[in-house]
Amino acid sequence: MAFSTLVSVLAIREILVVRLEQEIEKYLTQEVEEFRRLTQGKNPSTAQPFGDDVAAIFDVFLSRNIPHENAFLITLLNEKLYKSSPQVLPIALKPNSALIEHWLKLKQPKQGKEFISNHTIYYVAEPILKGKTQGVFVVIYSISSAHQQVNRAVVVVIQVTIAVLAIASVLAWIVAGRLLAPLSLLIETAHLITESDLSRRIPVQGVDQIAELSITFNQMLDRLETAFASQRNFINDASHELRTPITIIRGHLELLGDDPQERRETVELVTDELDRMSRFVDDLLLLAKAEQPNFLNLQTVDISLLIGELYTKATALAQRDWRLENKGVGLIVADRQRLTQAIMNLAQNATQYTSDGDVIALGSEVLNGYAYFWVRDTGVGIAPTDQERIFERFARGSHSYRRSEGAGLGLSIVRAIATAHGGRVELKSKLGEGSTFTLIIPLDPPFGDSV
Template sequence: MINGENTSNSQATATTDPKPNKGFFWAARTRILFWYVLILGIVFVVFIPAFRQVLYARVNSRVQRENNAKMRIFEDLITGQPLFFGEHPDSSDDNKVINELKESDNRLIQPPTSKKELKDFFDGFLGTQIPEDDTYLIALIEGKFYKSSPRARPKELSRDSEIMRYFGTLTQAKEGEKIIPGSAVESIVYLAQPVKIKGEVMGVFVIAHPTFGERGEVVEAVAVIVQVGAAVVILALILAWFASGKILAPLRLLNETACNITASDLNQRIVVSGQGELAELAVTFNAMMDRLQNAFISQRNFINDAGHELRTPITIIRGHLELMGNHPEEIEETLALVMDELERMNRFVNDMILLAKAEHPDFLHLETVDVCALTEELYAKIQALGDRNWRLQATAKCKIVADRQRLTQAVMNLVQNATQHTTDTDSITLGSAIHQDKVSFWVHDTGEGIAEAEQQRIFQRFARSANSRRRSEGAGLGLSIVQAIALAHGGHVTVKSKQGAGAKFTIILPLEPPQERK
């Protein structure tokens, strides 16, 4: 969860309006709900028919199982011997039922051997059987209806019905389903077993089951599921509407915070609480605002400082030109002063351009550099900067991939800075070394040193040491340039100093080039 806050007391008004609201139907909350409805609709479209088919299959399986059990008992009795010999999983239950039937009616003890005995057998068997709901046990003798249990049957199973005549013609065991178009019973599932006496089909025993009852129950169950499901879906949609609003509340707050941000007020931030993607989004937003605010502050300070630095030489040039007389010596002195100020302005503009380029990807032109040779070359160059006790302390025996010209510029800036804060009797030491996967270049002087409170500030643009006894000739961009070059190489700059005890600046760079670093 994220909450908005303003870190300043001022209330800002956005200078630009946010994008217009496209309406209710384009809102993220509505679109989430739409997809939720679509997904649930697809689920129901697939679920309801599948549910109905599964129920149909289970009902048919149950009816078939019950019919098979009845038929097994009938066949055991009509043949006088068990057909499954104890191997069938229900054989023990069948034998128990058979024994009970034989004890309850002696007409079922022996298989029939004549038409009269077959009638007696059908009378005894149907009289002892209580079929399940919508199940009919039907006996036919010589192709004609004889008796059924229960006696009341639907008209589709009447004595002279088409299906009854079909049963009378069967000479082999038959199992199937008879569709009756336009009938209330829809179809009849049956299991028929002809009875042969002395090799002749004397009768037929049929177990018939109309499907309208079970299928009606299935349809009713599906209707109940649809009604309950519809109610649940409606309730779920209502809850999803409120839940999506709660989930999207941080995004609305993020939008409101972004709308309140202007170039003059970048203090708006979002307080982050909890975890998850929205919390990460809030953290990223705050980090982005921190970078933007720092960039705006840096830009504003840079413009102010640059304006101040340029205003001074412009004022000097204008003043001397306005006061310049016609005397040749005076003109020559004025022109010399003007050219000196223009040269200082040129150096200042070049430094600003260099700092701007430092943020571009093509700032460096990388090549393989021999650190030992570069260090010795730098030592030869710095000795021309002034009368100091110059020393070469150490050289690293290695090669790195770097921009040779930029490194030279950075080290020369450090040496130039050291010469401005030392005297002829001070020492300036140059050196390089390799440690693990990094190489360092350092410039150590024994000059006036830098106060601890100033050591971080001096790397800022236009910054100068407040305790320095000398006035630097530059605009305070030298150390900023050094730091920019080091950062472009993937390294950094450190300083160790004490007031009155000199200073040591160290450029630390990785051995591998920036584009190859993982």
């Protein structure tokens, strides 16, 4: 604000000076034009043209025109100062001065500016020749006093702007303090947030941008709190899943005897537990890779052939009433292996929650630019409260009468694969009636060939 005020004051002064100079130039031009018209007119005393009587022209003009407060009218006749208005002239304009001597020698009109005795003057000199009589008419304007008036006006402007600046600064300080109070609270809240305490939130007041910032910050804290909670749960679940096979392996190795049969049984048990741990680690690595840009290896896949191959593979998983409900016709740009992995996970999951003779059906369909792959079973079903939770890592249905041998990562992998393709997984299920898992994948992924 202070810088803007300074620039404004300087601009005001410059504008006033320019306008003053324009007014002076206009005044000088007007006086000379009037003098020229008079030289072409008649002498009011005789009603006859002036002829060669230059002195009469000067007398009539000086008698009719009163110069401006800061102006001087000077007439030079036959190389001498004839008359002036007013009669009292500055020392620099006295007879025999350098300027007078300069004007006496003029043969052509001249306009200029001179600096004399700490004064700046503007002038227009108009030579006149009538017969053998030579004269010079000079209009002079001293700008020094006018500059003083401009400076006095600028001083008033400075005083007013300083007062306005002081008042505006105080008001701006008060208003800014109130507006920035939520930011101070935000900073304080951010300092109080720790890894173990993400529960603090900023009170939202009003509907301005500060309020919007507070809402955004609170939403960010919600996401961070969820992420930290998910991380803690993941670490706890992962450590629990690994602790069990490690405990089993250690216990059997500590009790390992010399009997060959016992050794074989122990080796088989340890190998099985190590295989389970290996599958668990592989699943975790797969979920981690699902967030990387090179997770998918895209190619053009025939949907009809893919669902036929998947049905053939699924029938070898368990003795169930396997059915192929529909074979969609069309092509999809996708990762064939990842889709196979996702649908086989769903099929394997269906076998674990069904019994011999239960129906497990696979199918595919192309509709509105999307490919639909589903796995339907007539098993125990999933409770409504569990239908979203089971897609989380290490989650299992709470109402199932049997438990999966896995670590609860299968459905998380399925959702990760669908998301990587730009699609999603939908679930429809009722307790006691079975479940239907559907992968919905766009025929052309939104990320193109960059994956």
